[in-house]
Amino acid sequence: MTAPSVAERSAPDTDVPPILSVRELWKVFGPKAESVVGSSLSRKELKEQSGCVAAVRDVSFEVRRGEVFVVMGLSGSGKSTLVRCLTRLIEPTAGEILLDGEDVRKADERRLRELRRHRMAMVFQHFGLLPHRCVLDNVAFGLEIRGVAKQDRYARAREVVGLVGLNGFENSYPDQLSGGMQQRVGLARALAADPEVLLFDEPFSALDPLIRREMQNEVIRLHQEVGKTMIFITHDLSEALKLGDRILIMRDGEVVQVGTPDQVVGAPADDYVRDFVSDVPRSHVLTLRWVMRPPQPGEPLDGPELGPDVVIRDAVHAVLSAERPVRVTDGGQLLGVVTSAEILEVIAGKAEG
Amino acid sequence: MTALSATRGVAARLPARRYLIALALAVWAAGWALLRGHDTFALGGAELTPLHGALNEAMDAVDDSRNSNPLFLYFINYIRLFIDQAVTAVQALISQPALGRPVPVLGWLGVTGLATAVALLYGNRKVALLTAAGFLSFGALGLWQESMDTLALTLTAVALSLAVGIPLGIWAGLSDRFNRLVTPVLDFMQTMPTFVYLAPLTLFFLIGPASATVATMIYAIPPAIRITAHGIRQVSSDTLEAGTSLGATPAQALRHVRLPMAKQTIIVGVNQTIMAALSMATIAALIDAPGLGQTVLKALQTLDVGTAFNAGLAIVIMAVVLDRVTSAASRRVEVQRRAGRLRTTRGRRLEVAGVLGVAGVLAYLSYTYVWAAEFPVAANAGPYVRRAADAASQWVQDSLVAYTDAVKNLLTNQFLNRLEALLTGTPWWLVTIVAVVLALLVGSVRAALVTAAGLLLLVLLGLWQDSMVTLASTIVATVLVMLLGVVAGVWIGRSDRADTVLRPVLDAGQTMPAFVYLVPILGLFGATRFTAIIAAVVFAAPVAIKLVAEGIRGVSPTTVEAATSAGASTWQLISKVQLPMARSAVTLAASQGLIYVLSMVVVGGLVGAGALGYDVVAGFSQHQLRGKGLAAGLAIVVLGIVLDRVMRAATQRADVAAHGGPHHK
Numbered sequence A: 001m002t003a004p005s006v007a008e009r010s011a012p013d014t015d016v017p018p019i020l021s022v023r024e025l026w027k028v029f030g031p032k033a034e035s036v037v038g039s040s041l042s043r044k045e046l047k048e049q050s051g052c053v054a055a056v057r058d059v060s061f062e063v064r065r066g067e068v069f070v071v072m073g074l075s076g077s078g079k080s081t082l083v084r085c086l087t088r089l090i091e092p093t094a095g096e097i098l099l100d101g102e103d104v105r106k107a108d109e110r111r112l113r114e115l116r117r118h119r120m121a122m123v124f125q126h127f128g129l130l131p132h133r134c135v136l137d138n139v140a141f142g143l144e145i146r147g148v149a150k151q152d153r154y155a156r157a158r159e160v161v162g163l164v165g166l167n168g169f170e171n172s173y174p175d176q177l178s179g180g181m182q183q184r185v186g187l188a189r190a191l192a193a194d195p196e197v198l199l200f201d202e203p204f205s206a207l208d209p210l211i212r213r214e215m216q217n218e219v220i221r222l223h224q225e226v227g228k229t230m231i232f233i234t235h236d237l238s239e240a241l242k243l244g245d246r247i248l249i250m251r252d253g254e255v256v257q258v259g260t261p262d263q264v265v266g267a268p269a270d271d272y273v274r275d276f277v278s279d280v281p282r283s284h285v286l287t288l289r290w291v292m293r294p295p296q297p298g299e300p301l302d303g304p305e306l307g308p309d310v311v312i313r314d315a316v317h318a319v320l321s322a323e324r325p326v327r328v329t330d331g332g333q334l335l336g337v338v339t340s341a342e343i344l345e346v347i348a349g350k351a352e353g
Numbered sequence B: 001m002t003a004l005s006a007t008r009g010v011a012a013r014l015p016a017r018r019y020l021i022a023l024a025l026a027v028w029a030a031g032w033a034l035l036r037g038h039d040t041f042a043l044g045g046a047e048l049t050p051l052h053g054a055l056n057e058a059m060d061a062v063d064d065s066r067n068s069n070p071l072f073l074y075f076i077n078y079i080r081l082f083i084d085q086a087v088t089a090v091q092a093l094i095s096q097p098a099l100g101r102p103v104p105v106l107g108w109l110g111v112t113g114l115a116t117a118v119a120l121l122y123g124n125r126k127v128a129l130l131t132a133a134g135f136l137s138f139g140a141l142g143l144w145q146e147s148m149d150t151l152a153l154t155l156t157a158v159a160l161s162l163a164v165g166i167p168l169g170i171w172a173g174l175s176d177r178f179n180r181l182v183t184p185v186l187d188f189m190q191t192m193p194t195f196v197y198l199a200p201l202t203l204f205f206l207i208g209p210a211s212a213t214v215a216t217m218i219y220a221i222p223p224a225i226r227i228t229a230h231g232i233r234q235v236s237s238d239t240l241e242a243g244t245s246l247g248a249t250p251a252q253a254l255r256h257v258r259l260p261m262a263k264q265t266i267i268v269g270v271n272q273t274i275m276a277a278l279s280m281a282t283i284a285a286l287i288d289a290p291g292l293g294q295t296v297l298k299a300l301q302t303l304d305v306g307t308a309f310n311a312g313l314a315i316v317i318m319a320v321v322l323d324r325v326t327s328a329a330s331r332r333v334e335v336q337r338r339a340g341r342l343r344t345t346r347g348r349r350l351e352v353a354g355v356l357g358v359a360g361v362l363a364y365l366s367y368t369y370v371w372a373a374e375f376p377v378a379a380n381a382g383p384y385v386r387r388a389a390d391a392a393s394q395w396v397q398d399s400l401v402a403y404t405d406a407v408k409n410l411l412t413n414q415f416l417n418r419l420e421a422l423l424t425g426t427p428w429w430l431v432t433i434v435a436v437v438l439a440l441l442v443g444s445v446r447a448a449l450v451t452a453a454g455l456l457l458l459v460l461l462g463l464w465q466d467s468m469v470t471l472a473s474t475i476v477a478t479v480l481v482m483l484l485g486v487v488a489g490v491w492i493g494r495s496d497r498a499d500t501v502l503r504p505v506l507d508a509g510q511t512m513p514a515f516v517y518l519v520p521i522l523g524l525f526g527a528t529r530f531t532a533i534i535a536a537v538v539f540a541a542p543v544a545i546k547l548v549a550e551g552i553r554g555v556s557p558t559t560v561e562a563a564t565s566a567g568a569s570t571w572q573l574i575s576k577v578q579l580p581m582a583r584s585a586v587t588l589a590a591s592q593g594l595i596y597v598l599s600m601v602v603v604g605g606l607v608g609a610g611a612l613g614y615d616v617v618a619g620f621s622q623h624q625l626r627g628k629g630l631a632a633g634l635a636i637v638v639l640g641i642v643l644d645r646v647m648r649a650a651t652q653r654a655d656v657a658a659h660g661g662p663h664h665k
Helices: A043-050 A079-086 A109-118 A135-139 A141-145 A150-163 A179-192 A209-226 A237-243 A261-266 A271-277 A312-321 A340-347 B002-013 B017-035 B050-067 B070-094 B108-122 B125-140 B144-174 B176-191 B194-205 B209-233 B237-245 B250-287 B292-301 B305-338 B341-368 B382-425 B428-442 B445-460 B464-494 B496-511 B514-525 B529-554 B557-565 B570-581 B583-599 B601-606 B611-621 B623-659
Strands: A020-029 A053-063 A068-072 A094-099 A120-123 A197-201 A229-234 A246-251 A254-259 A326-330 A333-338
Touching: A020 A079, A043 A053, A053 A079, A053 A254, A068 A079, A068 A237, A079 A197, A079 A229, A109 A120, A120 A179, A120 B237, A135 A141, A135 A150, A135 A179, A141 A150, A141 A179, A141 B250, A150 A179, A150 A209, A179 A197, A179 A209, A209 A229, A209 A237, A229 A237, A237 A261, A246 A261, A246 A271, A254 A261, A254 A271, A261 A271, A312 A326, A312 A340, B017 B382, B017 B428, B050 B070, B050 B194, B050 B623, B070 B144, B070 B194, B070 B209, B108 B125, B108 B305, B108 B341, B125 B144, B125 B305, B144 B176, B144 B209, B144 B250, B144 B292, B144 B305, B176 B209, B194 B209, B194 B250, B194 B601, B194 B611, B194 B623, B209 B250, B237 B250, B250 B292, B250 B305, B250 B514, B250 B611, B292 B305, B292 B514, B292 B601, B305 B382, B305 B514, B382 B464, B382 B514, B382 B529, B428 B445, B428 B623, B445 B464, B445 B623, B464 B496, B464 B529, B464 B570, B464 B583, B464 B601, B464 B611, B464 B623, B496 B529, B514 B529, B514 B601, B529 B570, B529 B583, B529 B601, B557 B570, B570 B583, B583 B601, B583 B623, B601 B611, B611 B623
Parallel strands: A068 A229, A068 A246, A120 A197, A197 A229
Antiparallel strands: A020 A053, A020 A094, A246 A254, A326 A333
16 A cells, blocks of 8 residues: 655644644753763663663654644653653753743743643643642642632632533542542643643553543543643553544654554554554554555546545445445545455455555 | 672681680680679779769869850850740749749639640540540649649640751751751661750750750650651652642642641651650659659659659650540541531631630639639549559559569579679670670671770770679660560561550550659569669560561561461461561661660669669769769760660671672672
8 A cells, every 4th residue: 555645644734833842852861961962872772881861862743733642652661751841840951842932941930830830731640639629629729829819710610620520529529539530630620720732641541441431532522622732641552543633652762653643553664663553453543545546447437435534444334335436535636546445455454565 | 799709708717606606605704703803893883983073074164154155145045044934934824823823824724624625626525525534633633733834844845846846847858958967867866865865954954944845855856857757758749740730839839739738747746746745854854844753753762652653643644635635636637628628617617716715714714713723622632542552552562572573583683693793793804805706796897896996985984884784784674675576576467456455555655654664663673673674674665566566567468378378387487487577677676675775774773773874863963973974874875876786787697698698789
């Protein structure tokens, strides 16, 4: 199959300036961390030679406004360090972090606090709730520390509590809630500040699978309702594919690949990613664009029409029941055709080649 | 690797270490037989060495400079005045005649009412009842004023300790550097035998409430600092990070996250501080602190078991009341939170107003009317308690005398006397050489050096013989403590039922002020060295037992299960698995037990132990013996350091032998 280039796909919002752009970011733990920046040694060699651990090395990416950007990697890949560097909960060693063009790394303490209070909020893996405060006070906490009057902050907190579906639990305490509900509180707390960017650090890994799925759907719903930019850290590929508009895959602190879910699955950048995505049911992720072929001479071109970004799974019925090849068109222009042969090939898993 | 081969090298060169130890002991015994009584530095109770004289003069010089030296004029004297006035103010409020009246501002009714109100508002109804009963019993025992003096001293010391300790604890919780700085200081404050610093303190703060308060604070501040710092540190880093990510300033994080989350732990610290303060406030009777300690002390000196028991009972009641009220207050923090107290502030306000109103009326009555100010004489049951205690003690003595004498004689004649004869009868140089060789054989080169320096220091202090007498008692007491500690500790560690039954007893043993033990033991064994030893054992055993039990409980259940499934008998399980794996806990128990035993040496001096303990006590009361008392205090510290170091080195060596080398090398 052919691998379409990035430019070929989902071009619409590339003209909008990114809300967050990270350039050549490094985080090195250890003595004389600065001297390690730029090194090309492997992690192990680096540890042996300098005693330093490069948790994040030379990471660059851009996040578009309104996008769900997923950072995925196994434990130890540096993803949690990366997300903490964005608001400098961990101080980066080198590089640039531009939030709407403003360099976060250059912000002084006061400015950084302003930024944390108003523009970026985080949801944590272990919730980080205050056990001595009820739900409402936990949700209002961010507003309280930035000095919002009691009445106003409670009004806003009630609103957000409703948004995450915690109505009726305002006066409960965190230890009276289940894990999923505690994380809803964490989510509400982050939303209460009405930030431009929401950061999620593996928010659902501590939850059991059913609750996790429920919470993922909740995030999708919230994203549709409030339309926030989200940066989502996870080690779970299916979660990444489900939520992400784009996915950044990290390994040993480095970026291995950045791309849409179908790019990651359809055109893995290396064996590491290929191995990763090998278990993914491809028909659930890939679109018609990935399987269409140029029409052969003499083929009838009056079959049904489908768009190039239709996921294969959703096209199965239409393609198999059509008597003629299905035309893949974009704005009236013919891109290629798909027949049952291409569809079955993907479903049978014999897609390589 | 080098350390390992070096250890093996030593082991290879000295394969017969145990024979060498036996040889050293044999040399000692032979030396004792041949050279008995030579070079033993015997020194009579009132005899002084030139050093003691010099110390006396130095202390006199400090005394004389009190009103001329700028350090005193501008610093120490102000502290003394401030503390004195603070104590006097509290005394005027509850214990001593004030405002030109023959009674304090608040009489028994007012104090009892206020204390009960506090217990009700911060604790619960149960502890409020306990408080009321406890305070009434102070009057009923005929010790109202003494009890209030002790309470005044304790509360003042606690207030000052918390005012200093909590901020320092917060600092230590926030700053790693400060924590590292303060930890060894606190270790030192807590391990130094309490009586040792009483005498030097009187030098700076004079005999009386100021010295007593400062002494109490030295003892009571460490738990306040430590537990506060611990509470601040244990706050989950997740929650803190969440606060930071929301843009909390460090001050906001402290106020809204750390302090509320550490609140319950800090109240536990307050509880520990109060218990430590009460214990020390009674002991400070030695430097003329007013209160129940005085009553016990005088009774001990005249062997008046009934009076000592009566006052001891009041101390125990006060300890129980203070402990229960603060424990209930700490639990209340938790309960309140779960009950959702936020929404019931109005009800709470009404409750507070009502309770304080009633207490206020009682306080006003006790200010105005004599009947509410002075505890009714008719209700004084003190004499009955005293007589009953005397009678009981007499009966116990008469009927148990055969057994207690048998135990006493066995231990005294078989162990104590022999050990003491060996230590005091052999020339000092031979004891020193043998001790250094033994320290080298069972411990390390460093332990041997510490031993040599320590023993020479004892000679220089001019208290060689007294030190050896005290050493003999200390060794016997520590061995008894460890026997008890291991047996009871293993039992408690293995059986939940033993744990539930014995733990409250151990807790009570630890919270009770040290004086109180002496009374019944004195009744049973009379005023002898042996009484002092038993008192030290009673004082030190709870700590040792608890530590051993904790170690046994800490052994991984999987390992125990594996051994059981391999067919190990109970005895094999204890001796081959649980005790060896709990060895570090046992070692800790031994060194803690030793420190506790040493801190009782001075108390032992009060009940006939003689030697260093007596020297220190005599130094309190007789001016010309002050220097000697100070030297004796130092000698106790030296003994403690030497024993502690040798014990640690010995365990380390045992560890190395057991693991075939240092860990992970």
